[in-house]
Amino acid sequence: RTYARSQPAPLVPERAYDAAFGTTTSNTYARIQDTSATFFNGPLSTVELTGGGSGYDVPPDVSISGGGGAGAQATATLAPRSVGTLSLSSGGGGYTSVPSVAITGGGGAGATATAVVGARALSGVAVSANGSNYATVPSVVISGGGGSGATAIAVVSGRRVTSILLTSAGSGYTSPPTVTLSGGGGSGARGTAVLGGASVTGLTLTAPGTGFTSPPTVTIVGGGGTGAAATATLSPAAVASLSLTSAGDGYTASPTVSFSGGGGSGATALAHGLTMTLQPKSIVEDFDPTFGRMNAMLGTEVPNTNATTQTSIPDFDTDPPTEVLRGTPAATRLGSAADGTQIWKITHNGVDTHAVHWHMFDVQVINRVGWDGAIRPPDPNEIGWKDTVRMNPLEDVIVALRPILPDVPFELPNSVRPLDPTSPLGSTLGFHNVDPTNQPAPVTNKLVNFGWEYVWHCHLLGHEENSMMRPMAVAVAPVAPTGLTAQVVGRTVRLLWRDQSINETSFIVQRARSASGPWATITTGVPPAAGSGSTVNFIDTSVASGSTYVYRVLAANVVGYVQSYAAPAVGYPTASAESPSSGISNAVTP
Numbered sequence: 001r002t003y004a005r006s007q008p009a010p011l012v013p014e015r016a017y018d019a020a021f022g023t024t025t026s027n028t029y030a031r032i033q034d035t036s037a038t039f040f041n042g043p044l045s046t047v048e049l050t051g052g053g054s055g056y057d058v059p060p061d062v063s064i065s066g067g068g069g070a071g072a073q074a075t076a077t078l079a080p081r082s083v084g085t086l087s088l089s090s091g092g093g094g095y096t097s098v099p100s101v102a103i104t105g106g107g108g109a110g111a112t113a114t115a116v117v118g119a120r121a122l123s124g125v126a127v128s129a130n131g132s133n134y135a136t137v138p139s140v141v142i143s144g145g146g147g148s149g150a151t152a153i154a155v156v157s158g159r160r161v162t163s164i165l166l167t168s169a170g171s172g173y174t175s176p177p178t179v180t181l182s183g184g185g186g187s188g189a190r191g192t193a194v195l196g197g198a199s200v201t202g203l204t205l206t207a208p209g210t211g212f213t214s215p216p217t218v219t220i221v222g223g224g225g226t227g228a229a230a231t232a233t234l235s236p237a238a239v240a241s242l243s244l245t246s247a248g249d250g251y252t253a254s255p256t257v258s259f260s261g262g263g264g265s266g267a268t269a270l271a272h273g274l275t276m277t278l279q280p281k282s283i284v285e286d287f288d289p290t291f292g293r294m295n296a297m298l299g300t301e302v303p304n305t306n307a308t309t310q311t312s313i314p315d316f317d318t319d320p321p322t323e324v325l326r327g328t329p330a331a332t333r334l335g336s337a338a339d340g341t342q343i344w345k346i347t348h349n350g351v352d353t354h355a356v357h358w359h360m361f362d363v364q365v366i367n368r369v370g371w372d373g374a375i376r377p378p379d380p381n382e383i384g385w386k387d388t389v390r391m392n393p394l395e396d397v398i399v400a401l402r403p404i405l406p407d408v409p410f411e412l413p414n415s416v417r418p419l420d421p422t423s424p425l426g427s428t429l430g431f432h433n434v435d436p437t438n439q440p441a442p443v444t445n446k447l448v449n450f451g452w453e454y455v456w457h458c459h460l461l462g463h464e465e466n467s468m469m470r471p472m473a474v475a476v477a478p479v480a481p482t483g484l485t486a487q488v489v490g491r492t493v494r495l496l497w498r499d500q501s502i503n504e505t506s507f508i509v510q511r512a513r514s515a516s517g518p519w520a521t522i523t524t525g526v527p528p529a530a531g532s533g534s535t536v537n538f539i540d541t542s543v544a545s546g547s548t549y550v551y552r553v554l555a556a557n558v559v560g561y562v563q564s565y566a567a568p569a570v571g572y573p574t575a576s577a578e579s580p581s582s583g584i585s586n587a588v589t590p
């Protein structure tokens, strides 16, 4: 136990390892049909909305608690919505006809509304006929038109009615009332009531529209008036999505995700830890065609195949590497999918038990699962880091593994060699010519970058000496380039930098409009320099005039058999490790 606790914690948390490593975890056994594994071992990877709930006016707050960790945060987004209500904030005035209502913006469309204009007062009474013979002022009666209270007096001059003065405007008129003049000894005078402007008293939503993510703008125009204004409120909605804004750390079990506020209820969610693909590998037992003896080989496995498709793809030791990894120094646990760790699911299509060994790897047995589906935890003597694991017939073994990168006081070069060192370059003899997806993919003997070249093999001599051994290519990040300068030359920008690495396979040039990014990759294909210390240049011809560009450069190390194939073949896998970026340099084009 003391020894175990001096080691890095298990890659994949599992109860069987708790006593040895002082951890408290739940099991993460892989089943026979699994193609990926999910577990909690630090940060969260995603939060999954399992129920949207209903009635939310604004996105609810999301809280993540428990599970042994802290710091994870998420935000909720509501589903696109309809307009629920319109609220008149000002009726304005002076409307002599019904104005139109426009509902715009907010990400949606299709919402329509009509305005309701209030009842009106009179603005005046016009004399439409003066009449004659008025000895005294006639009386004026205003009636009808739906309203009441309007009063007026007539003005007589030269025995004619020359004007009618409104003494009270009344209210509630929806159409012009009738004006009647009587008395005063004369006849023939007539008046016409003129309605005044009104305010908007209401809005009627005639279609709620769809797709609104924020309240749209309501505009009231026309109708002769001014000043009417309104706001829209969206209808309540369900939570439509969640975004993990901070992954937190320290989670060893699923935390609780809860929702509060926002006016609604019922939203539910699950937090997920890390999910990693199980890399399908196989042990195949064929027959040697020359001597008829059994010939065990390592290879890959096509997942989810059926009875009519071969599932195992055996590989010679000279076939292109199918085990390629990113090397990450000082990885202490499987905290992210990019830290160089892989999980292999090795299925054993045969009858012998093999002692399979990985050179320079930390290997953790997660579990075994028989072809009958029975899950078998690691044996007591398998708790801890291993580099050799027993492979039983008709059983899958699931292991997490990562390459050990020893600290060395100098940079190590890549292993670049012919696939088959016993054959001339250009030879096409002696390869299986099948890629890991089981598609034909012809191979030519050529120089291949194996990076830091490790192997895995059976430890039984009769097997390993008969090709039950495969190379593994580990990509180790180069040293970052230095001394980047960017210089405007004519209509281009010329970059110069100093190579500091002996294991780069290319340089990556990235460009941004400011030092804080975002960075766009201009090219991944600047050829490597010979040795380290030499100057490398690249000319960026895709620049506009009058612009500021910020540049940085990275060195990349790509391992594996690099070759493109026509679909459906996907070819052989490669892995890339990039250096940190160089310093930045600016150029301002004229």
Ligand SMILES: [Cu+2]
Binding pocket: 296, 353, 354, 355, 458, 459, 460, 463, 464, 468
């Ligand atoms: Cu063996």
